[in-house]
Amino acid sequence: MTDLPTDVLEEAERLTRLAREAVDDGETTAYKDERDALLADHDYDARVREDDTSDVLVCHPQEWVEDGVIRPGRIEDVDRGVEVQLSGPGDPEEWDVVDERNRAVAAAVAEDHGPVHGATATALADFMGNHYAKPIAEATPDELEEFKAEYFPRNTWPSEDQRSLLDESVRLCLKKSDGRLPEP
Known part of the structure; x- marks a missing residue:
């Protein structure tokens, strides 16, 4: 030990x-x-x-x-x-635990900040779980940039509100998950 x-x-x-x-x-x-x-x-x-x-x-x-x-x-x-x-990717053996944790973050964001932020939080939970098998709290700046630049516009069919609030939604997810907030 x-x-x-x-x-x-x-x-x-x-x-x-x-x-x-x-x-x-x-x-x-x-x-x-x-x-x-x-x-x-x-x-x-x-x-x-x-x-x-x-x-x-x-x-x-x-x-x-x-x-x-x-x-x-x-x-x-x-x-x-x-x-x-x-x-890099997390442990795929822990995917269920990671997914549950990420879904709880997304639900809390939706409850506290409304459906627009909640929809983006759900997309981030999907991305981090399916692509990296990692909790949202452990997302690196590069992973978050990949989510915002590539995954989000191509896979979520975001509303205009979601697009305009993307950075704030990601910050809310990180804050709710006790992750590291990106530099302003």
């Missing part, structure tokens, strides 16, 4: 996401430095593994590393390492 407390891992993920979304190098460096210091307090290091389909935050004990490289011979218990998906 990992030695990292849940709140530390969640903060490391948050700081990593902020670093990835930062607009200048100084801001990126500051977030990474803060994350690294937080993890170092628990004798952990972090890196982001990027591949063709996703990016993953990998947190691992510092003792696994020698000369900047993880040495397999130093790993006694692989469960001490932690991986957090930062982008």
